[in-house]
Amino acid sequence: MLRYALIFLVVALIAGALGFGGIAGAASGIATILFYIFIVLFVVGLIMHLVNGRRVL
Template sequence: MLRYAIIFLVIAVIAAVLGFGGIAGAAAGIAEIIFYIFLVLFVIGIVAHLFRRA
């Protein structure tokens, strides 16, 4: 999932350099949402792992 966030971030940067403002904003928004989802799942995974060990 982090891979998709990075891909959308790269698309946003390329679109911003080429001057496609709408596409860059949309791709950056998608990348941000996917990154936050990844972050939440990562924290849940760490907490679940810690509870399983105990």
């Protein structure tokens, strides 16, 4: 998911540099949404790992 967020970010940067404002805005919005979803899933996964994780020692 983070990969898709980075791809849309690159598309937005390239489109913005070439002057395609509408496409850049849409790609930037999609990248932002995917990034936040990734962060939420990462935090949930981290919490689940800490709660259910096995102790080494």
